[in-house]
Amino acid sequence: MPGTPHLEGSNDYLYRELAGRIAAAMRSGTLRVGDRIASVRRLSSQYSVSISTAVQALRYLENQRLIEARPKSGFFVAAQPRELPEPAPSHPPASARYVVTPPLLRDYIEALTLPGMVRLGVLLPEPSMFPVERLGRLLAATTRRHPELAIVHHNYESGAEPLRRAIARRSLDCGVRVSADEVVVTGGCLEAITLALRTIARAGDAIALESPAYFPLLQNIESLGLKALEIPTHPRTGLSVDALDLATQKPGAVRALLIVPTYSNPLGSSMPEENRKRLVALCAERDVAIIEDDVYGEVAFEGPRPRPLKAWDETGNVLLCSSFGKTVAPALRIGWILPGRHQRAIELLKLAHTMFTPQAPQLALAEFVANGGYDHHLRRLRAALREQARKMRETITAHFPAGARITRPSGGYVMWIELPPGIDAVDLFHRARAAGVLIAPGPLFTSTNRFRNCIRLSFAHTWTRTIEDAVARVGRIARELDSQR
Amino acid sequence: MPGTPHLEGSNDYLYRELAGRIAAAMRSGTLRVGDRIASVRRLSSQYSVSISTAVQALRYLENQRLIEARPKSGFFVAAQPRELPEPAPSHPPASARYVVTPPLLRDYIEALTLPGMVRLGVLLPEPSMFPVERLGRLLAATTRRHPELAIVHHNYESGAEPLRRAIARRSLDCGVRVSADEVVVTGGCLEAITLALRTIARAGDAIALESPAYFPLLQNIESLGLKALEIPTHPRTGLSVDALDLATQKPGAVRALLIVPTYSNPLGSSMPEENRKRLVALCAERDVAIIEDDVYGEVAFEGPRPRPLKAWDETGNVLLCSSFGKTVAPALRIGWILPGRHQRAIELLKLAHTMFTPQAPQLALAEFVANGGYDHHLRRLRAALREQARKMRETITAHFPAGARITRPSGGYVMWIELPPGIDAVDLFHRARAAGVLIAPGPLFTSTNRFRNCIRLSFAHTWTRTIEDAVARVGRIARELDSQR
Numbered sequence: 001m002p003g004t005p006h007l008e009g010s011n012d013y014l015y016r017e018l019a020g021r022i023a024a025a026m027r028s029g030t031l032r033v034g035d036r037i038a039s040v041r042r043l044s045s046q047y048s049v050s051i052s053t054a055v056q057a058l059r060y061l062e063n064q065r066l067i068e069a070r071p072k073s074g075f076f077v078a079a080q081p082r083e084l085p086e087p088a089p090s091h092p093p094a095s096a097r098y099v100v101t102p103p104l105l106r107d108y109i110e111a112l113t114l115p116g117m118v119r120l121g122v123l124l125p126e127p128s129m130f131p132v133e134r135l136g137r138l139l140a141a142t143t144r145r146h147p148e149l150a151i152v153h154h155n156y157e158s159g160a161e162p163l164r165r166a167i168a169r170r171s172l173d174c175g176v177r178v179s180a181d182e183v184v185v186t187g188g189c190l191e192a193i194t195l196a197l198r199t200i201a202r203a204g205d206a207i208a209l210e211s212p213a214y215f216p217l218l219q220n221i222e223s224l225g226l227k228a229l230e231i232p233t234h235p236r237t238g239l240s241v242d243a244l245d246l247a248t249q250k251p252g253a254v255r256a257l258l259i260v261p262t263y264s265n266p267l268g269s270s271m272p273e274e275n276r277k278r279l280v281a282l283c284a285e286r287d288v289a290i291i292e293d294d295v296y297g298e299v300a301f302e303g304p305r306p307r308p309l310k311a312w313d314e315t316g317n318v319l320l321c322s323s324f325g326k327t328v329a330p331a332l333r334i335g336w337i338l339p340g341r342h343q344r345a346i347e348l349l350k351l352a353h354t355m356f357t358p359q360a361p362q363l364a365l366a367e368f369v370a371n372g373g374y375d376h377h378l379r380r381l382r383a384a385l386r387e388q389a390r391k392m393r394e395t396i397t398a399h400f401p402a403g404a405r406i407t408r409p410s411g412g413y414v415m416w417i418e419l420p421p422g423i424d425a426v427d428l429f430h431r432a433r434a435a436g437v438l439i440a441p442g443p444l445f446t447s448t449n450r451f452r453n454c455i456r457l458s459f460a461h462t463w464t465r466t467i468e469d470a471v472a473r474v475g476r477i478a479r480e481l482d483s484q485r
Numbered sequence: 486m487p488g489t490p491h492l493e494g495s496n497d498y499l500y501r502e503l504a505g506r507i508a509a510a511m512r513s514g515t516l517r518v519g520d521r522i523a524s525v526r527r528l529s530s531q532y533s534v535s536i537s538t539a540v541q542a543l544r545y546l547e548n549q550r551l552i553e554a555r556p557k558s559g560f561f562v563a564a565q566p567r568e569l570p571e572p573a574p575s576h577p578p579a580s581a582r583y584v585v586t587p588p589l590l591r592d593y594i595e596a597l598t599l600p601g602m603v604r605l606g607v608l609l610p611e612p613s614m615f616p617v618e619r620l621g622r623l624l625a626a627t628t629r630r631h632p633e634l635a636i637v638h639h640n641y642e643s644g645a646e647p648l649r650r651a652i653a654r655r656s657l658d659c660g661v662r663v664s665a666d667e668v669v670v671t672g673g674c675l676e677a678i679t680l681a682l683r684t685i686a687r688a689g690d691a692i693a694l695e696s697p698a699y700f701p702l703l704q705n706i707e708s709l710g711l712k713a714l715e716i717p718t719h720p721r722t723g724l725s726v727d728a729l730d731l732a733t734q735k736p737g738a739v740r741a742l743l744i745v746p747t748y749s750n751p752l753g754s755s756m757p758e759e760n761r762k763r764l765v766a767l768c769a770e771r772d773v774a775i776i777e778d779d780v781y782g783e784v785a786f787e788g789p790r791p792r793p794l795k796a797w798d799e800t801g802n803v804l805l806c807s808s809f810g811k812t813v814a815p816a817l818r819i820g821w822i823l824p825g826r827h828q829r830a831i832e833l834l835k836l837a838h839t840m841f842t843p844q845a846p847q848l849a850l851a852e853f854v855a856n857g858g859y860d861h862h863l864r865r866l867r868a869a870l871r872e873q874a875r876k877m878r879e880t881i882t883a884h885f886p887a888g889a890r891i892t893r894p895s896g897g898y899v900m901w902i903e904l905p906p907g908i909d910a911v912d913l914f915h916r917a918r919a920a921g922v923l924i925a926p927g928p929l930f931t932s933t934n935r936f937r938n939c940i941r942l943s944f945a946h947t948w949t950r951t952i953e954d955a956v957a958r959v960g961r962i963a964r965e966l967d968s969q970r
Contacts, residue, residue: 101833105833109832112641126637127637130636132632132633139635140628143621143624143625147618148621150816151813151814152610152615152814154609190838194839202688203688203689203709203710204688219833219834220837220838223683223684223834225687328636329636329637330637330638330639331634331635331845332635333672333840333842347594348594349708351594352705352708353675354672354675354676355675356818361843
């Protein structure tokens with residue numbers, strides 16, 4: 001088994017780190033189906049972990065059906081069900097261009113408001129996955145105790161102090177060294193990203209981003225008069241640093257990189273650490289600002305939470321944008337930015353942009369993160385997402401046409417499906433909508449009209465028969481389209 | 486007495502309308518100090534109002550010290566205390582130019598966070614002026630009853646339905662005919678304005694605006710790569726329609742007009758109806774979009790609430806932006822836009838901008854506006870502002886150097902003071918700050934480094950000895966600077 005002994009990290013995560021190492025050995029082929037896994041005692045001494053940690057790691061792998069117990073013989077690598085292969089890396093055109101929002105986006109947004117749709121394409125988490133009662137009580141109590149904060153008082157200090165402290169502390173846990181003074185609270189992650197783009201770029205500048213990319217990022221680039229330069233992206237390892245290296249050789253060719261390095265939306269890709277380190281150094285050297293969207297970082301459901309790019313930032317060149325929208329409270333719209341050396345400019349623009357972010361929700365969140373069982377909740381959320389992702393992958397594998405490919409995210413909320421060439425995802429979108437299911441068609445996620453045979457599905461939804469039927473229905477429609485080719 | 490008989494408007498406001506007519510006759514010189522006011526019976530028949538409305542109007546004028554009763558003789562125009570004259574209309578350069586935020590703005594923003602300052606320059610309303618307890622209870626109750634709305638659920642429908650209905654109903658009351666479907670809820674008025682600018686203008690376009698103008702508007706113009714064209718503005722009647730007519734003669738010279746026609750910030754000016762009507766027609770004819778900031782419209786404290794420009798809009802060319810921030814709840818950050826023919830584009834951009842506006846505060850506000858005594862609260866707020874404006878004007882008149890000029894807003898939160906030429910407002914700002922008082926220096930409110938002898942003061946604060954002393958202190962420092970010239 002590869003990897004250095006002596007695992008690092010908090011005790012809570014040690015077993016997942018160990019499980020991740022074993023799973024990686026399976027993926028790389030070092031461990032094959034039927035191979036015996038080292039004993040608990042052996043794992044314990046090899047990785048310097050306790051016996052109970054080794055047991056936990058094996059149980060975790062067993063729950064994921066990656067290993068199976070054989071009576072009196074220990075654990076063995078399990079045979080995997082048929083798995084669809086990964087899509088190929090993307091190959092966008094090499095030039096930056098202005099974005100024009102396709103009419104398709106209006107169709108998609110309108111479909112969001114249709115009643116009775118199963119919204120498979122949408123990252124719309126369910127109340128049962130979030131601490132609704134607990135946080136609702138905290139918020140009501142904060143409002144009752146400090147109505148003047150909820151109703152009248154602004155804060156001129158870039159956010160409520162307790163929340164900024166909580167964010168700084170959590171940042172430290174994943175390798176980002178900031179103090180509370182370096183945190184600016186925003187109205188969700190999107191406001192943070194908009195502020196970053198407006199601060200760093202001027203109309204006509206080129207912004208590099210992953211391809212495919214989350215469409216609101218493209219819309220922001222469009223409406224600010226910027227150009228988008230889509231960079232080849234791997235479905236598992238994310239943005240190609242080599243391609244970015246090439247694209248940024250001419251000074252000033254790219255003003256900033258806007259990137260979701262961890263569990264990207266829509267691919268679900270996550271960059272390996274060595275790529276992250278190299279990317280941060282490259283961008284610092286080339287004077288390309290990094291706007292990092294880390295909004296999915298905390299929902300790692302296989303292996304430990306990856307460190308954000310900001311963890312390697314030594315020059316203040318990385319602006320980390322995130323929020324509580326994907327972890328605790330989508331509707332509160334509370335996010336933040338760690339703006340590095342652009343802090344003063346961001347603070348000033350925030351005042352002109354939306355002035356202030358309401359304080360009462362900030363205080364309730366701070367209380368929840370500090371004392372309300374945030375970690376306990378995250379563990380539950382991760383377990384739910386892991387299970388939902390597995391079930392969705394299985395259902396897609398069973399029902400989608402042969403030749404389909406699918407990403408294998410180890411965190412986040414979405415997966416990306418490449419259908420056999422010739423199946424038109426926009427056609428599929430319209431037919432699925434008529435059948436009561438909303439999917440997100442691939443061309444939404446590019447400025448260059450590609451991904452015409454791709455779709456995004458979200459496993460944000462609690463797994464029910466309704467969801468399973470909807471996935472199967474989309475698969476059936478795709479098979480019909482496939483047979484008509 | 487001039488004016489047509491047969492007053493229009495709801496019964497509630499009839500007496501203020503009548504009082505406004507009488508006050509206008511005094512301002513124009515038709516009625517002079519010592520002149521006798523027509524009897525109650527005479528007013529009643531002349532204006533077709535009830536006796537009690539006429540009595541109310543006279544009482545209102547007496548409370549404002551504009552008329553005084555003499556035993557057995559009726560009411561007479563009162564002698565007015567010494568009043569400082571109005572500033573002259575502004576004369577900005579005639580060309581559009583890119584905005585560069587002055588370093589002074591950072592000094593100003595930093596001073597906002599200093600503890601123990603009397604923030605005279607800042608529109609920072611006090612809890613006692615807002616329905617803190619009542620709305621706080623409604624908000625806590627909404628959160629308890631619908632924690633899933635507060636914590637998790639998005640609304641894709643551009644805002645919570647009950648709030649959009651309440652906004653549409655209030656709009657009708659001031660002559661703006663819209664349905665709930667035509668309202669888009671935003672995170673405060675500034676988000677509405679930013680969305681409007683981003684939807685309508687592209688980098689390099691010129692935006693016309695009042696001069697002086699509220700500095701966050703200038704910041705937004707700067708960071709979107711737009712040019713600002715400042716238009717001559719009268720301290721009482723607002724933007725010069727003649728000047729705008731001249732500036733827009735070349736097609737495409739001006740993309741949009743960004744204007745606060747009612748109780749402008751910082752002047753406090755308010756456009757007469759005939760100017761409003763002409764402005765709307767002119768801009769429709771010239772294809773110049775109007776972005777109307779109506780955030781102070783409801784805080785009319787002398788005379789009836791002026792109708793917004795949007796009331797004359799027949800082509801969907803006016804985007805009315807407003808919020809509850811200046812009337813009910815500054816900290817909730819709930820505003821709206823009536824986007825006219827740009828609605829679809831605004832809705833789409835809103836999703837990419839901040840995605841959603843939280844629902845629970847919207848529902849609490851809707852309840853307060855529909856059933857919570859919104860009008861009762863507005864009457865209290867207007868009375869407080871009227872009294873605070875009067876006291877601030879008196880204190881300024883008593884303590885500021887001879888030659889100072891001052892605007893006379895009939896609504897809103899701010900007044901604008903022109904000091905004798907040669908007194909440097911930035912110097913005054915620094916000295917006042919050292920003496921514990923924050924004022925807003927004039928050069929913040931322009932892109933062309935003018936208004937160097939002007940300051941903005943706000944009467945948002947409950948009038949106390951501390952406030953009075955602070956105003957007097959600024960006056961004393963100004964007199965010192967004046968004597969050193």
